[in-house]
Amino acid sequence: MIRTIGILGGGQLGRMLTLEAKRMGFRVVTLEPLSDSPCGQVADEQIVAAYDDLRAIGELGARSDVVTYEFENIPLESVLALEADRRIVHPGSTALRITQERILEKNFVRDCGIPTAEFRPVRTREELGSAEAAIGFPAMLKTTMGGYDGKGQWVVRSREDADAAWSAAKGRPLIWERLIAFERELSIIAARNERGEIVAFPTSENQHDHGVLATTIVPGRIPAEIGECARRYATMIAERLGIVGTFCVEFFQRGGELLVNEIAPRVHNSGHYSLDATQISQYEMHVRAICGLPLVEPRQFRPAVMVNILGAGAGDTLGGLDGLLRERDLKLHVYGKAHAALRRKMGHFTVLGDNLDDALAKAERGRGMLRWIDERAAAIR
Ligand SMILES: Nc1ncnc2c1ncn2[C@@H]1O[C@H](COP(=O)(O)OP(=O)(O)O)[C@@H](O)[C@H]1O
Ligand SMILES: [Mg+2]
Known part of the structure; x- marks a missing residue:
């Protein structure tokens, strides 16, 4: 028990x-x-x-x-x-070992027969040169471990940029990835339990700000085949990794093609909306999966848009709530962090709409109302 x-x-x-x-x-x-x-x-x-x-x-x-x-x-x-x-x-050490290191992760995805951006390991100066020769510019250099929210990443468009990234990485191993000119970023949240039951949430569309998730739109504005493909890939990944729990696969969509960007062996920011827009959230699904309880397919009530509330680096008090909370179809979540550092995830809100355009319009209205207030500076004035 x-x-x-x-x-x-x-x-x-x-x-x-x-x-x-x-x-x-x-x-x-x-x-x-x-x-x-x-x-x-x-x-x-x-x-x-x-x-x-x-x-x-x-x-x-x-x-x-x-x-x-x-x-x-x-x-x-x-x-x-x-x-x-x-x-x-749960998930166990095998899933963690592979998903916490970008090169192991990409090799694993390719072994599943699933496409990724082209990549090369860069552990030495020599490998920096050979990656440039093999893939070229523009590229993305990332630390192989420890990155999140766009930290430890550099877009490189020239040899000077690559040298600067190499120096900034201070000897940490890197991966050189082709910079993908994607149409959209997508993600799918799915869960698997020990009985091997797998369920998946609708494929969502994600917009980022400097590598940090800003907005998630669900369902994503994509053809049904793309959504099905994301689901197929997530199922394959979960089975091969033996994941028990909720996990997320992030994708780049380029025309009819889906490339896996990364796998998160855990609940994910792009699944926050499920607290307010589906009958079972990604969090409950995780609890069910790791506690050996049944999984059932999530059902989305209405189209949803999730907006991350990111710190501005000036002011720790969130203003504009009076306007925001007048929207009837909106749910606010605040995380209890004291300092709103630049682009730090401080909270989010989810709005539901009669259709996606309605939800998007409400989301933009809501985003426009919020601002950070520096109460100390206000007191000094
Ligand atoms: N190869 C790439 N081509 C284009 N954009 C990329 C590439 N890799 C990352 N990005 C952009 O940077 C964001 C963060 O990168 P990601 O690999 O997901 O790292 P993190 O662990 O910080 O989430 C992505 O969501 C995407 O917007
Ligand atoms: Mg990511």
């Missing part, structure tokens, strides 16, 4: 996962180095410790009946240590 869920990572994904797990009657313990974390604020307990503190990881395992994570940049060793202690971790 599973009563307590352990979560590695204390961010907003863990918070929303916890709120859904609590609604279903589970206890939640989170492990996160920052005290008073978004997840810690709502969990039953927070262990304040680093992700590589194996004593604390052991404690998390001892207090939990199943352990999961809300962030793939946790050390693989921590998950291996839990597994060595015979703790249940």
Whole structure:
């Protein structure tokens, strides 16, 4: 019997996962180095410790009946240590090992027969030259590990750019990817349980701002075949990786073709809308999957647009709520973070519409109302 869920990572994904797990009657313990974390604020307990503190990881395992994570940049060793202690971790170390390293991940996707952007590893100066010769410009250089929200990435259009990126990476291994001139970015959220049941949410369309997700539109404005293809690819990936839990596959759409960009072995920002627009959210689906409960196909009530509320780097108080909250078909989520650093994910809202154009218009109206207020500066004036 599973009563307590352990979560590695204390961010907003863990918070929303916890709120859904609590609604279903589970206890939640989170492990996160920052005290008073978004997840810690709502969990039953927070262990304040680093992700590589194996004593604390052991404690998390001892207090939990199943352990999961809300962030793939946790050390693989921590998950291996839990597994060595015979703790249940979902998704397990195999899925984590492959999805947390971009080269392993792309090789895995290609082995499944699924297209990706062309790429080359860049671990040395020599490999920087051979990647340039093989793929050329424009390209995207990314650190192979540890990146998120566009961090550790450089668009390179010339040898000077490539040299600058190489220096900025300070010896960390890189991947050279062809810069894809995509029409759209898409993602699909799906889930698999130990019985091998797989369900998938509608394919969504994602718009980014400097590598950070800004808007998700569901369902994505794509032909049915593209949506079906995304679903087929997600199923293949889940089966081959043996994922248990909710996961996300991000794609570039170029004409009739879908290229996999990356796999997140966890609940995902582009699935936030499911809290308000489907009968079962991605978070509940994850809880069901890791606790050995049945999965059922999600059903979307109405077209939805999710808008991320990103920090501006000036002001920590969100203004404009009076106007925003007058919209009847809108749900606001705020993550409880103290400082609104530039493009930091502080909250989001989801609006439902009679059709997508209606939802998009409401989303843009809502976005236009919000602003960050610097209360300290206001007090000084
Ligand atoms: N090869 C590429 N071609 C074009 N755009 C890219 C490429 N790789 C990444 N991007 C852009 O950067 C964003 C973030 O890159 P991604 O690989 O998803 O890293 P992260 O782990 O930060 O989410 C993508 O959503 C996309 O907008
Ligand atoms: Mg991404």
